[in-house]
Amino acid sequence: MPATPPKPQLILISGYPSSGKTHRSHQLLTYFHHQIATSPDPKLQRLAIHHLNDQTLGLSRNVYAAARPEKDARATFSSAIKRALDPNTIVIADGMNYIKGFRYQLYCEAKAVQTPNCIVHVGTQPDKCRELNSAALQAGTGGYEPEVFENLVFRFEEPNGMNRWDAPLFAVPWDDVEPPCEAIWEAMVGGNAKVVKPHAATILKPATEQDYLYELDKTTSDVLNAIKTWQQDHPGEAGVAIKIPEAEREVELPATSPSLPQLQRLRRQFVGLNRQLSLSKGRIRDLFVDYLNDAFQS
Incomplete structure (x- = not known):
């Protein structure tokens, strides 16, 4: 049955x-x-x-x-x-x-x-x-x-x-x-x-933490800035894992390094999915790194 x-x-x-x-x-x-x-x-x-x-x-x-x-x-x-x-x-x-x-x-x-x-x-x-x-x-x-x-x-x-x-x-x-x-x-x-x-990034919770949307926007921007800075310092390199400050996990870049517009699009998608939720502010960074790695694996 x-x-x-x-x-x-x-x-x-x-x-x-x-x-x-x-x-x-x-x-x-x-x-x-x-x-x-x-x-x-x-x-x-x-x-x-x-x-x-x-x-x-x-x-x-x-x-x-x-x-x-x-x-x-x-x-x-x-x-x-x-x-x-x-x-x-x-x-x-x-x-x-x-x-x-x-x-x-x-x-x-x-x-x-x-x-x-x-x-x-x-x-x-x-x-x-x-x-x-x-x-x-x-x-x-x-x-x-x-x-x-x-x-x-x-x-x-x-x-x-x-x-x-x-x-x-x-x-x-x-x-x-x-x-x-x-x-x-x-x-x-x-x-x-x-x-x-x-996935931890998709669990629905009420938005209760103060300044949550500000932290969501700022933290995801910080991650993109860290990736952008690494790409500027390592032109032409791809397919490697890079350390993100204050994050437990590394961003695993695909074989073709993502462009800034691609990264910005993924950031907008992540923010849109989590705008109505309330992730722990201390976890936003790692969850966004997980989200980027999921997307890069495609």
Whole structure:
């Protein structure tokens, strides 16, 4: 008998535009509803499923034509996922989820509530997606304008199961009749489901410490300044661990040394994730170093 799910479950659907993501989501919905309805476990029978995509959230495909509306749409999508992640709930997040940093952000959200999560990648190739997109436009049933379609394909960052935030990863080729529903069920709800332990940087706590936001901003800036100073003193060096003043851990630079804009982007992500929390001020530095090392391992 499957193990009783102790926490919500998050399934991220990923794929090129017009790849068939919603069709695959509905196949998962059908299978999961059947599993819940036929389970002898009363706790499993109480499971609810939330299917979220642009259509259910009232988002137009036109949002992808400009950077600001697209960013706002991702924020709406992310907020809807977080609201839906409550006990006894399976969330199927049916979007392109094409940005690696966005998938990492949702991975952190899942860790914060200790929920199993996975990626289902709809692996339809671009040429087939292009054909399906053109047919949908001609029929007036959907599709993206050609320029928007090509831009989204160009910017797509394919999931990699070697990354923690993209694992477990289930790929669904175009020719497959249906997704590996049984394997996904087992990974999320059944005997293979893992209760994810939250990273210290994602544990939700009320913001109570005085001057917390100031310390969050100052400490993360200090870490970036230390990295920048080291890079200036060691031009061309990479793939090494560098000591950060007052930090217990070292920053492990990747083989290609990160640029200042890349570091600033990671800092903004960390601050955004932890702005509403209250990390111990004495731990911010080490937790930010951990966050950078996680990101560099991708």
